[in-house]
Amino acid sequence: MKEKLFIIRLSIALIIFITGLIGILGIFYPLPIFNIQFTPLYQRVIIDFSIIALVLFTLFIIFTLLFGRIYCSLLCPMGIYQEIITLITKRDNEKQPNRAVKYFISAILFGVLTGGSTLLIKYIDPYTIFSSGITLTITGIITIVLIGILTIFKNRFFCTNICPVGCILGLISKISLFKMYIDKNECLSCSMCERNCPSGCIESDEQIIDNETCIKCFKCISNCPKEAIHYGIKPKEKIKYSPKRRELITTASALIVLGIAIKSGIELGKNIIKKTKEIILPPGSVDTERMYNKCLNCNLCIKACPNKILVKSNKEFEAVHIDYSKGENYCKYDCIECSKACPSGAIKKITLEEKQRTRIAMAVIDSEKCQNCRECINNCPVKAININEKGQIIINSSNCIGCGTCKKYCNNNAIEIFAINEQQRV
């Protein structure tokens, strides 16, 4: 059984990975796996006060508290991607350092996120870069390739020493219930485990496994000739805990960095963008400022949109937005796919009824071009277009939600859809 643990874990991970992959590509999405990723969930908890997100997030933490950072080898798409690379290259592993730099990286990234801006984390969070890479975004592809190269030479160095999510989960892993440990009575110090460990966290001479950087891949358990490595509740050893001076200084300065990062995140969120840009956003994303600061650019919504009007971040606006010149040219009235797909809360979870009452833009008719064909009146889903006493077609702006249907059906190009500053309830 023990030898098979690695294979079982790997197969589950691969199944999850493949389902996730076809999910991102918009082919078939049976499991909303990307709704249980760390960073998006965390953001949903702090900006949306969503109960579902809070429950999922708490479960996530409890899961890690029980089993350690098994997320990294089971759920994280970036982790499994790296694992696949190592399976192909099959290099020998070496001991990896556990440097304190990652605490500062993590403090900065999550501090800024907590302050209210995804500006930094969207280029490094494992889930985000993976999904933006898969959906062919240049920054995502570059980061994925870089990490791929890093993996070939340094194995899971990204996970153990760079990844901000891994850093936090590692800290939780330190006190998790289930741990990896070596049974000192059985161990021969043959270093089989050390050579096979992808995260380089085993010291077979001293029979120590560093549970902070261990990603619980179970490779060592399967490889140990004496079955000396166990995964479970570690028998208590009497060690008097005395924090070293260096640890204390690191902790204190990381906390200070975290505080500064939160503050600068708040400032960044406020000042980074002025609302001058004429950008239409998917219903539920409120305004350009919020969208810019909350969107992780994972592009799940783009794949979900049946009308294909959502576009990736580009020069115009560095987050997902609507471009009515693309796809079907209008936003479907009875559809909230983008809101359902968004894992990070950038597009709020709205009900269909709310969506149908959310104004995302504003249609205006140019009465000189209008030839009174009445196609718009027949097609307007909210019945906002009428004929006035003079026989002219007019838009009742109080009802217009800016879905763009009228523009699509207009034969004379007389209707223009204008972006608005902030989405409103009609």
Place this chain on the structure above:
Amino acid sequence: MKRREFILSSLLAAGGTMILSGCNKKNIIKSEGEVVKRKFKDINVPLLGFGCMRLPMDGKNIDMIELEKMTEYAMMHGANYFDTAYMYVDEMSETAIGKVLKKYDRNSFILADKSPIYKMNSREDVRKIFDEQRKKCQVDYFDFYMCHNINLNTVDQYKNVKMVEELDKLKQEGKIKYFGFSFHGTPEILKDVVNDYDWDFAQLQVNYLDWDVVKAHEQYNIVQEKGIPVIVMEPLRGGGLVNLSEKAMAKLKESYPKSTPAEFGLRWAASQNNVITVLSGMSNLQQMKDNIATFENFQLMNDDEIKTADEIAKIIQSQGEINCTACKYCMEVCPKGINIPAIFSLYNQYKVTKSAFHLKIYYETLSETEKADKCIKCGLCTKNCPQNLQIPELLATVEKEYEKAKQG
């Protein structure tokens, strides 16, 4: 512990407790004078009411220190009528007023609030928002409560939601003492609305300029015929009748050198016999002091003064200013966030001073998104405008004038 130390510390403790308990006590109102009061049903209402739409501001937030000073001054002079509404000051007004009035005995002030028609999607909303307002104002009941801003666009919603029935229920429950409505529509709608219910009062826009401009006298007559008392809002047109143009000011000074424009306007409104109180949206303590002084030794206007008011109104009308009261109801809906009141105010100053230079400079101080050229002519603002201004067209006019000023 020595005896001396014991006595000392127990004295300190007792003193501390006394100070703390003193903090909780309701403010005692010392009377320093009394504004004129008028009898309404079974209470006395001060002729000057504190309108809470233009509260003192400190950046983006309400300046609570100044507001507290103003409230204290008003209470000391018997001006204990406070008029707030859901949407005032970005929905912050009710909370601020609640905080300030908490320190006074509930019987010592009269609080008026309004039900935002545009927020109502169903009958349940009426009660939901009412309870929210009570919470924000920290009171159990409202003395005066109104359907807010019935006009051409809200009248349908006001009928569909059956606000009157629901609010009547609340009145029966004792949570509303007097039930009325505030109105910004046409006389035709008003004729209809006055028959909807046995209204206790009506809140109308009455001042010497609007008496003809928005047919205020017709509205006033309709209400008076029904025997409904009137509360006056916008007696100074949002400050428009305070900052008179040179010509109008000269006319006032020529006839009544001692009068100030504010006093003149307030007295004009208060001189209508069917009026319970005149609301003035005061933004600092000085305005409060001036207005209270006006009403402490209040005298009805005589015929000559009323004639002068008519003449001033004609002068103002001839200047081609825009009749904007800066109520900012348009800003609530403008999808582009154009600063319509600021633009109109600049334009009005330009019309009076004819200084293209100043128009150019001040217009540039508006941020890029607030300018008139961002208008997409969707017309949402027009529907919300209590003065029925054709805002998109006016904005285009201002834009044209500005372009001219830029070149010239």
